[in-house]
Amino acid sequence: MIYYRFFPFYPYLFQSFLRAVSFSSRVCTSNQPSPQTTLQRTSTMGSISEPPSPPTYGAFRYISKGTKPTPSTHFYHLPTLAEFSDVRSLPMTDIRSSLDQGEDSPYKLSTHGFTARRSPTAMASPPSTHSDWTNETLLREIYIPEIETLVKFLTGAKKVFTDQLVMRNNIHTEIDGLAREESEAEMLEFPKMVGTRAGSGGSPAPKVHLDYAPEGARTHLRKYHPRTREFAREVVDAEDRLLGAGVKLEEMGSRYDGPRWAMFSIWRPLKTVRRDPLALSDCRSFPVEDYVEFSVVFPTGVREEGDVERGHRENVFLAYGRDSHEWYWISKQEPDEVLVIQLFDSLAEKEGRGVAGGVMHSSVTIEGTEQEEARESVEVRCIAIW
Secondary structure (H helix, E strand, O other): OHHHHHOOOHHHHHHHHHHHHHHHHHHHHOOOOOOOOOOOOOEEOOEEOOOOOOOEEEEEEEEOOOOOOOOOOOEOOOOOHHHOOEEEEEEEEEOHHHOOOHHHOOOOOOOOOEEEEEOOOHHHOOOOOHHHHHOHHHHHHHHHHHHHHHHHHHHOOOEEEEEEEEEEOOOOOOOOHHHOOOOHHHHOOOOEEEOOOOOOOEOOOOOOEEOOOHHHHHHHHHHOOHHHHHHOHHHHHHHHHHHHOOOOHHHHHHHOOOOOEEEEEEEEEOOOOOOOOEEEEOHHHOOHHHEEEEEEEEEOOOOOOOOOOOEEEEEEEEEEOOOOOOEEEOOOOOOOEEEEEEEEEHHHHHHOOOOOOOOOEEEOEOOOOOOOOOOOEEEEEEEEEO
16 A cells, blocks of 8 residues: 555556456456346437436526626635525436546547546545545645646646645535635645635535636736746746737637647545535536626735735636536545546637636535535646646
């Protein structure tokens, strides 16, 4: 087990080997699959067809049309739940069957804007214990490198850089531990560990949203942390040259000529999810007119001369409701099952896929689960450059 500490991707490779051996054995011993156990699948236009089963419905909370959301003054916080007054019960497609399909999964970053993988972590293997998920040293030395390796593998990016890790371990509250004021020293710690310290854990966000609008993604590169800005220097310089030449910010998507870059969130539960699961939309099912731009306060790590504000605003998206939005989830999601969520992609922005390829998402309430214990999860937010 000591090897897990120094080679954190070994558990994944070893389990993949065992699955391959098991699969090979089944193929060699049976030419005809059992009709009782075989699912009838067809793959067409990135979708998967299986025998129909009763859909699971979740409660999705949207901004009501005609309302103007009130900005929160707290770090990382969306408007209050009362402002998400358009509540709709919508069906969700369970993508559990795709977890072991690897590159053959019909749910792809390049089309849907998300994918799912079975991805064991050394943080869940002895000698690690559950309490190690708040050990910032282990998170930096073991977990974050695992995630960056996974993102490189899935995307082909040349460089992947984590600037934020967020822990959630409470039932939803309007103002949770993420709102905690950071000291000057904490604001410059890197990567930012949000929610790992006593009393600072976050809660699920039962509000349909997307963490970055294109303008917000660009602000994040420049303002969130000096190391984020330095990592993305080539991107920032390419955009600044265009802005200096008179290109407007709203034209940046089609005019940008620097390296491709994207932002992702990799979401993992720390125990079986029995309430408030995370649901993801297909970015192609969201019409542009359903996006609602809004600003959220982030701590400011890069300050210009004379800038005394401790926080800055980054634009995000909320959403208007529509019954045609397509939603996906993993039922009873386990700790070795991760969701890879695209938040922004400069190539998707140039090609006009959704709004920069970002995926709306939300925790959802499923009737009958309200008394289950609080969900626990960790998400790593990273930037990829090709």
